[in-house]
Amino acid sequence: MCFRLAILLTLLINLAAAVDVDFIYNGFRPANLSLDGIAEITSNGLLKLTNETMRQKGHAFYPYLINFKNSTNGSVSSFSTTFVFAIVPEYPNLGGHGIAFVIAPTRGLPGALPLQYLGLFNGSNNGSDKNHVVAVELDTMRNDEFADINDNHVGIDINGLVSDKSFPAGYYEDGTHQFKNLTLLSGQRIQVWIEYHGLEKRMDVTLAPFNVPKPNTPPLSLSRDLSSIINNEMYVGFSSSTGSIHTSHYVLGWSFKINGQAQELTLSKLPKLPRLGPKKISKILTIGLPLILVSLVLAAVSGLVYYIRRKRTFAEVVEDWELPYGTHRFKYKDLYIATKGFKDKELLGAGGFGKVYRGVLPTSKLEVAVKRISHESRQGMKEFVAEIVSIGRLRHRNLVQLLGYCRRKGELLLVYDYMPNGSLDKYLHDQPKVTLNWGQRFRVIKGVASGLFYLHEEWEQVVIHRDVKASNVLLDGELNGRLGDFGLARLYDHGTDPQTTHVVGTLGYLAPEHFRTGKATPRTDVFSFGAFLLEVACGRRPRQAQSPTEDVILVDWVYSCWHKGDILEAKDPNLGTDYVAEEVELVLKLGLLCSHSKPEARPTMRQVVQFLGGDIPFPEISSLYLSSSGLTFAHREGFDDFAMTYTSSACKGFSDSSSVAGSLLSGGR
Structure with a gap:
């Protein structure tokens, strides 16, 4: 049956x-x-x-x-x-x-x-x-x-x-x-x-x-x-x-x-959509309103002291010019609750610019990272917040999403997407417990390159990041690299940190012309990206102390390995034997090319993405000679219009101990 x-x-x-x-x-x-x-x-x-x-x-x-x-x-x-x-x-x-x-x-x-x-x-x-x-x-x-x-x-x-x-x-x-x-x-x-x-x-x-x-x-x-x-x-x-x-x-x-x-x-x-916003006041509430008001008055008297204290705790700075940015502004109360009162156990990291906390927003249950920055001066704050809101419209899979901000008394709070695997540098330096294999590192490198290309050429305005480095690259749940730490450069330009100068960035990643003039361009980002490439491939910081009086400059060391004919000697020993030699060699040579002392000789991020993707061949470097200005690669057939120069003297005195993280919107393209 x-x-x-x-x-x-x-x-x-x-x-x-x-x-x-x-x-x-x-x-x-x-x-x-x-x-x-x-x-x-x-x-x-x-x-x-x-x-x-x-x-x-x-x-x-x-x-x-x-x-x-x-x-x-x-x-x-x-x-x-x-x-x-x-x-x-x-x-x-x-x-x-x-x-x-x-x-x-x-x-x-x-x-x-x-x-x-x-x-x-x-x-x-x-x-x-x-x-x-x-x-x-x-x-x-x-x-x-x-x-x-x-x-x-x-x-x-x-x-x-x-x-x-x-x-x-x-x-x-x-x-x-x-x-x-x-x-x-x-x-x-x-x-x-x-x-x-x-x-x-x-x-x-x-x-x-x-x-x-x-x-x-x-x-x-x-x-x-x-x-x-x-x-x-x-x-x-x-x-x-x-x-x-x-x-x-x-x-x-x-x-x-x-x-x-x-x-x-x-x-x-067809069925109705759920109601948006508060419900209408019912007739029962309208009839009973006098009784409710009486109850509220009695409750307000008994709770007045508590209310005043609570209001002081969650007091915010809100000015008329901020009203158009309502959707990008978070309530301090929500951020306080999300981070459990900014407790140390929620602390993700700290730097010269402030502390970063993990939080879960109480209403949406969205995991976020909240950065607290001190600011004392009102000068330029209106322009800075407008810039923060503009940066918040950036959308790219390799950028950490800036969701919004909050101002309260003497501090500014920036709210980002939370990245569960933290920053890339903890997988590279100080004897990491977990290291990334070459395939994971190469994917992160290509992702950061794609994000920078989007900032420089693909968005409606040109964005200069100003601080590309491993500690500003965060890893999501699938270990994809996302470039973060936007929105601080202008704040430092306004002098909120008395130790900062007009140079914005991290010493060791700064292009020579940026260090001299303080002016940031897409080419200065490319220089920082070159230092980042060498940092990821070699597992070393751009500058490391060898003795109390002498430091090792990473780009010099990689250059010397190339000059000896064995550039792969510079790779991170933690990679073992499981790596693609052609890809490691490409990254090391591209790091040198991006580190050129002359801005016009560096590739654009569009060309960098094409090199990494294999869309165009990397130029062969056939000869070099020494000059008083640094190490210079001569023009040769097949090398296009690039020459490679690195001025090691420009790095003398650089230190990673001072970091001014930031990004800045420049004029529209």
């Missing part, structure tokens, strides 16, 4: 796959969907793909296979779908990562990662023809590794997250044909229509605000035959993921049809 039931069930499933599927959900209560990850259906019928959990993913699929192909010629049949979604961030205009409608051969997309991968792919299978995945992404983060056009776009993805075609989120208004922007991260309900025309082999994607009829002109259209991508039978559904900031992704209704137009949703039947 059971065997017959199984056969009958199989036949029914096959029959369902064979017919032209047509379904509609005006809300999802009840709904037979296949859910995984953190996806759930709320009590009022919302499909909630993500909740208040960081770095997670959620999937929701129609539970049955759908026959997508024409049985006569094997081409993909026409299909259409429409749905209403909303992305609700915890903080206005700050969240991620987005939502995607997906056609896939399996439910759940095994092995897919959250964050920028949207729960669709991972680092190893992204872009693989074996995926057989078609997705339409509604992306709220710009990821340069996927060539995203901006942080608010729609894209059609075939087997990977580098969209075949993408367009800013919006719609063409019927009649005027004007393009109207839509903000995906607004928390508002937005309608989407996706149509694939089997005969024309074209996919159209159209957006519109809630309650606006479908516009006639789709803003995104891709001509592509999907026959080799889509299998005979596939699943359809949604995928989404969260990052470091809480964001909820909702689908309110969904309609789908093979060989025809999907049914229009009944918008009035």
Whole structure:
């Protein structure tokens, strides 16, 4: 009997796959969907793909296979779908990562990662023809590794997250044909229509605000035959993921049809989104308000002393010019609670500029690093905070995210993403308990190079970091390198530390021209990056004491090894034998090239990224000669326009004991 039931069930499933599927959900209560990850259906019928959990993913699929192909010629049949979604961030205009409608051969997309991968792919299978995945992404983060056009776009993805075609989120208004922007991260309900025309082999994607009829002109259209991508039978559904900031992704209704137009949703039947902001005062409270006021007055009298003390404890400096930066400003009370009162057990590190504490924000449960810096002068504080807010808009996978700031009495607090594995220098120096192998170090080097390239050339303004070194490179949970420590240079320029000069940076990493003039440029960052390259490859600081009267300059030592014909002698002995000799040699030579005493002879970070990625060959250094200005490599064929010079005398007297960490926005490009 059971065997017959199984056969009958199989036949029914096959029959369902064979017919032209047509379904509609005006809300999802009840709904037979296949859910995984953190996806759930709320009590009022919302499909909630993500909740208040960081770095997670959620999937929701129609539970049955759908026959997508024409049985006569094997081409993909026409299909259409429409749905209403909303992305609700915890903080206005700050969240991620987005939502995607997906056609896939399996439910759940095994092995897919959250964050920028949207729960669709991972680092190893992204872009693989074996995926057989078609997705339409509604992306709220710009990821340069996927060539995203901006942080608010729609894209059609075939087997990977580098969209075949993408367009800013919006719609063409019927009649005027004007393009109207839509903000995906607004928390508002937005309608989407996706149509694939089997005969024309074209996919159209159209957006519109809630309650606006479908516009006639789709803003995104891709001509592509999907026959080799889509299998005979596939699943359809949604995928989404969260990052470091809480964001909820909702689908309110969904309609789908093979060989025809999907049914229009009944918008009035769709469930309501959760209320944003405080609830309205009820009639009961209105009627009982006199009694409540009396109770409050009595409570205020008894608690007046406590209130005054507490107010003094959490007093902040807030001026009128800071009001536009409200979303970037944290309450001191929240940071105090997050760090357990800035207890020593939460201390991550300390330097000449202040202390850094680990914290967990009380409302969002977001792990953060809080840096406390003393400041006494009000001069320039307005410009400095404006710069901090601007830097907070930087978005790159190899930069530590600056989330915001707080001012209180004589101190400034900067809030960053928390990096669980700490700074890179503890894996390199002072007999580390855990060392990184060469593959991990090379990945960190390429990541920091990519981050600096973004700062110098890819963002809307030019950012000079001013203090590139191993202690300012932090490692996330997967040991990816992220360049951090932004936002302090201008503060020191205003003299808040009486020991600082106009030179901003760490001695030992400073370019000669920066040391002489105090002027920072992208080329001074390249010089610091050269010292960083040698530090990571050799496991040594740029300057180390050999005796009470003599120091060893790392770049001199690496140069001497190269001059003897065995540059690999300079590598870190902790690497053992498990390393790629060509990569180590490339990093050592590139460190020397970046350390050139003449700024114009150093490569740009664009060229550095190309060298490290193998996109262009590294120039051969064929001869050298000594001059009074330092060690100079002569121009030779194949060396392009570079010459290599290092002025060892410029390093004499340098010391790592004084560090002024910082970064500065220069003028726009």
